[in-house]
Amino acid sequence: MRKLTGRVSKKRGLPPGALVHVGDKKAENAKILVIDYNENNYNICDSEGLAECRSPMEKPSVRWVDIVGIDRVEVVAEAGSVYNLHPLVMEDILNTSQRPKLDDWDGYTFIVLKALHFDEPGGEITAEQVSLVLREDTVISFQEIQGDDFLPIIDRIINNHGRIRKLGADYLLYTIIDSIVDNYFVILERLGDRIESLEDEFLSDPQKDTIHRIHSLKREMIFLRKSVWPLREVISRLERGEGGPFENTTMVYLRDIHDHIVQIIDTVELFRDMLSGILDIYLTSVNNRLNEVMKLLTVITTIFIPISFIAGVYGMNFRFMPETEWRWAYFAVIGLMAAIGLSMFAYFKRKRWI
């Protein structure tokens, strides 16, 4: 089961800015991808160190440095010194238990996001921390593992698809955030499907493990919430221009992301409401079933106990029991028992217990 809290404690006592990786080791090797592009050209350099891809394109262009594998502290440290990042930024990049945030530093903007994925076999959501730095014409992205979220972006750059090659680094930043946020919808749809199937199944035949499935969905919701709520703040601050100079063209796209995030938050709230609705029903149906069980018990007991008592009476061994001598007594008693039993039955029938 996924840990609830990062092991931040191993940094206790160290001075602020100390570079320690907090999180699980995930990647085998660091992998660095440097993409330069402008409206006419593009150039991709794929290596394991920053040094090999230093030479920028001559014409004014956008550079995207994508660093995968932040548990290789030395690679992050190198990028930090090349792009002159503050030690606290470095620390935040390495600490994967950050919450999404935007910090506006002198000359550059630092954004932390959570990219969410479904861990297929178990169906758990996993979060990967993505840190973004926007410095003039350069976007630097730090990922924990190699994912496929960024492939369509690279594709669009190579194929000059859409407006990406015509616009600046701020649009690239937007595109990266957008590709991460788009993925949240995929997660939401999956969760929505699971809630709906739970609900359907549930109305027909409530099972004993339902409560655990509700609980696990709630956990996922809490997890999702933890990633998405602070993101709204991040985008709002970008819209208010706190994340440095965005062009107007990009601004309208930010508003679009903002709408998406609000929609995601709405949906998460909707899911939470539905889950508590399902829980209410579940508890009620558990109680109702108990009622059914008790009714059956009571009906059976109430019908048979009195007539068993009568049988008991005539099973007594007293010498003088006049009725036992009568010829039709046995049949009379059997008839009496049947009458009692049937009238009880009718009574419960009328009360709709059976």
Added chain:
Amino acid sequence: MRKLTGRVSKKRGLPPGALVHVGDKKAENAKILVIDYNENNYNICDSEGLAECRSPMEKPSVRWVDIVGIDRVEVVAEAGSVYNLHPLVMEDILNTSQRPKLDDWDGYTFIVLKALHFDEPGGEITAEQVSLVLREDTVISFQEIQGDDFLPIIDRIINNHGRIRKLGADYLLYTIIDSIVDNYFVILERLGDRIESLEDEFLSDPQKDTIHRIHSLKREMIFLRKSVWPLREVISRLERGEGGPFENTTMVYLRDIHDHIVQIIDTVELFRDMLSGILDIYLTSVNNRLNEVMKLLTVITTIFIPISFIAGVYGMNFRFMPETEWRWAYFAVIGLMAAIGLSMFAYFKRKRWI
């Protein structure tokens, strides 16, 4: 059962502004209605393409372009290029999982609303997305299906009823929003009736399916809420003048809509409170009934078990059981049993268990 979330995921990886219809196919054909009117004349053009209705009336007039069937992407695209809409606006028009919102674009205002209807047989609320664009003297409305919400408005234009022909495009926009919001009251009244009948029926005879009816009403409420809450924000922003230049005459009408929406929100909250009140009572009455059942069981058992035991004792086959030889023993024992049973009965009667 209605889906909780739109299938936004099929847009994953596409650049922003890509035109993909998200939602169910609903309409057979696109249908376009262009109405030009001023204080003196009006002209209606009904076709399947925009091109055929291009020629505006000579005198300054208001034009209303009503496009039905947004799953015909090419028709929306044509309208977008004719009226010069931003690709993100086009995308939002086509994506029927939008939440209500107002975007203020350069030169035009874009509003997304949800028109709600009762899906008669099942009694579920269905939402249809209505997108509105206000550009100078033109209002463009995009609907998913042909509904009858707009007929009274067309009627008023044709018959020069009310003030609509005397006022501008902003009043037309208001009229359209108003006709949609008015319909919410119809929905509310239906839900109110269902809650009240649930409550009445419920106090007299709580049924086992009550919990499911409560649950389904709660779902409808959540659905309604999702459509109405953001609308308040939309109207507030229009009132604050963020949706472009509204005339003062129209402004007071906006305030009226605002009041309506607040009233709707109040009522939805009221309904929620009532539903949870009903749920509380339901749970309590389930518990109370369990108590009744258990009391009956206990009374029957407690009366008969001791006297059955006595019968059991005298049913033992010991050779030396002096009492069994006595002449009136049988009747004495019967009397004893009756005494025990009756005193138990009296005890429970006094404790008001029966």
Added chain:
Amino acid sequence: MRKLTGRVSKKRGLPPGALVHVGDKKAENAKILVIDYNENNYNICDSEGLAECRSPMEKPSVRWVDIVGIDRVEVVAEAGSVYNLHPLVMEDILNTSQRPKLDDWDGYTFIVLKALHFDEPGGEITAEQVSLVLREDTVISFQEIQGDDFLPIIDRIINNHGRIRKLGADYLLYTIIDSIVDNYFVILERLGDRIESLEDEFLSDPQKDTIHRIHSLKREMIFLRKSVWPLREVISRLERGEGGPFENTTMVYLRDIHDHIVQIIDTVELFRDMLSGILDIYLTSVNNRLNEVMKLLTVITTIFIPISFIAGVYGMNFRFMPETEWRWAYFAVIGLMAAIGLSMFAYFKRKRWI
């Protein structure tokens, strides 16, 4: 049972400002009372039409036009045209499902309030809509039925009691609002008494209908809340001067009303807290009683089942049952049974089940 929502739907499709009465027919006839007064004189005109009372007093004076019976649409329409009210105001006056609000129109102020009364036999709160218009020196009030809320005010005007004859129309407006708000305290005290008697009775002997009484009190609370909450906003806006020019002398009285409303809101919240406290106790006591019942059942069953079994054993008809032949066996078995029964009894006694 009182309807939760007004039948606003009958206005669907009509243009805004259409004059349709929404609500129950309550009054037989419209009744109009026009009171002119200044520091020295007063003049009362009581009729069924506005026209007959037109002539104002010569000296600068305050005029109060009190119109009872708003289901007579033509009377309201006449007042509207005499005092030049906007069609939307007229619509709001006629629509008795309005929530309390203040609208500041050009030249006059429009206020909607709810006057609350106890419907005596059933003990339900009923709300009557009171609309107030303040235009210069004139206050126009619209009531649904003839109540006695305004009698003390008329009395004070006639008898020149208090400051009312010395101050202007704004003070008259305040006085009317104050008389309505004062009545809320009467409602609150009644509800408070009912809650307290519920609580007292309840701690001594919880009844089965308690839950319904709690539910009905909660309904009243929701109803009260719906009338009072928006009123706070109305008064706040008056205090901020949004309702036109109030004199400083009247201002301090508005602050007084504001304090009253906040106190009412506090008390309603307090009542809600107490009701949920009572509900908690009720549910717990239901559970506790179930426990008592089950304990009794278990004690009886547990004591008698084992000894009944022993009786059953010696009731078997085997030929060779050596014990049955022994002389004191019967008494020994009876003794054994008594020992088992008594030790069980002692066990439960020690466990405090009985």
Added chain:
Amino acid sequence: MRKLTGRVSKKRGLPPGALVHVGDKKAENAKILVIDYNENNYNICDSEGLAECRSPMEKPSVRWVDIVGIDRVEVVAEAGSVYNLHPLVMEDILNTSQRPKLDDWDGYTFIVLKALHFDEPGGEITAEQVSLVLREDTVISFQEIQGDDFLPIIDRIINNHGRIRKLGADYLLYTIIDSIVDNYFVILERLGDRIESLEDEFLSDPQKDTIHRIHSLKREMIFLRKSVWPLREVISRLERGEGGPFENTTMVYLRDIHDHIVQIIDTVELFRDMLSGILDIYLTSVNNRLNEVMKLLTVITTIFIPISFIAGVYGMNFRFMPETEWRWAYFAVIGLMAAIGLSMFAYFKRKRWI
């Protein structure tokens, strides 16, 4: 039991500013204490009327007029006319169902507070209304009954203890408020002790009356809350300078009170959380005990019913029951019963039911 709402309704219909005492008669006689002091001298005048203590000290000094027994309307009226208080202020002083508030009048400041005490035998909190007026160098305090809250202040004035003689009337006002707020801590500590003893006792042995004790503590909490919450607002407004000109020296003391009130509010919230925690546990333990009871019942029933049935079978009086003739049949059946009983017992033992 203390009333939830004051009997404000007896003022219904009266003009605003009418002097009617709302509350219980508490004091026998009005008692007036006038203390004049400056850095060098002090003078105390103790009487039953204001007139006798009119002569102020010659040198610039602070005057504190303490009026006890506000149900003596005439005394309050006299003070009101001497110090020129607005009729609404007089009304508020007499109405003991006020909530804490600060009103800034022309030339003076009016503050309403609640002094809380423990009513010893029953352990209920009682509230006494204290009204304070600060007018230039004079503080007038109105109390319902003679309490001992103000004794330490008088003591400090007489003995020139602390800074009180050196500072002005605003510091005196602060000191009075502070002495009332300090008393809240005493109340809190008592409630805290009761909650803790409830909790301790509770974890060891939950009793049936626990729910009533929780309920009564909750009531006290609601009561406390009603007195303290509005007080925060009062102090905040004093700090913002809305209560007239406070000297900087006194300002820092106000901040201190503010901190105290926030701490009290925190603690009340903490207590509420703890009480609902205790309630949760209580309900769970009630359920758990029901489970225990039911398990015992089930174990006993399940062990004895099958073997009783066997005994029943061999108690039948058929002529041809071959087993009954066998020599060891009786012992075999007894053995069979023991085997069944013991295996059942073992089964429940393994399932940890016993």
Added chain:
Amino acid sequence: MRKLTGRVSKKRGLPPGALVHVGDKKAENAKILVIDYNENNYNICDSEGLAECRSPMEKPSVRWVDIVGIDRVEVVAEAGSVYNLHPLVMEDILNTSQRPKLDDWDGYTFIVLKALHFDEPGGEITAEQVSLVLREDTVISFQEIQGDDFLPIIDRIINNHGRIRKLGADYLLYTIIDSIVDNYFVILERLGDRIESLEDEFLSDPQKDTIHRIHSLKREMIFLRKSVWPLREVISRLERGEGGPFENTTMVYLRDIHDHIVQIIDTVELFRDMLSGILDIYLTSVNNRLNEVMKLLTVITTIFIPISFIAGVYGMNFRFMPETEWRWAYFAVIGLMAAIGLSMFAYFKRKRWI
């Protein structure tokens, strides 16, 4: 068990600023540590009085006065007079039931924090109050007991590790706060581990003491919350510059602490959500188990009661019971019983009760 509220009441009646220690006696002796440092040198003086360490270093330097053992009132009083602290500040330092706060005094800043530790054997969180005063180049810290939180800081000063020796007193203040906040993460991780182990264990085998463990974790959470929530406000105010002149270099570190605190608050909220989730499941599983128990009881009773009745019937001693004479009657009855029993069993099997 830790007390919920400090014994503030012993200060009742004393004038504000009276120096009384509120809290448990914790330290044996007061211990004073004075550290002077600048970029080049440092000097440490360790004694039991302030006087012995008076001489500052000549060059402009930072001085840190660390006073341990605030129950020694005289030592605090001495520091107060040396550094000219306001009596209210002194009072707050001594009153260990303060909530975290920041007060901006003339010339110095006063901060109260809570340092949290795990009390190892019982696993309870204990809070120690740390008061900080920043006056120009001096930081004075007051602790209740000698902890090891500050050792790494002293270490860094001695070894000139990190930036601490290069920056001013504001950075020292930050470092102290940071070391306290860092410790909260340790607490959080421990609590997280306990919640997770509770959850794991719980899903497999819910125990009866689970409810108490949930309760105790909730208590810890409330405790944590009480310490952390106000701290956010403290840091926010420092960031807004209310705590005096902080250098820009230190400002970015404050933002870092702010992020940490927000993360802690998020996590506490997450834990609360999880705990209530666990409680929900627990209650449901208790109910489910009751259901299981009742089902077993019902199955056993329902199978055996009818066939025991049959046995009872044929145990009656009537003279004329024709069936008893038939040869195969006994076996027929046994067969009938088996048939009834098995069909009941099959019925319950199909209903999945067993």
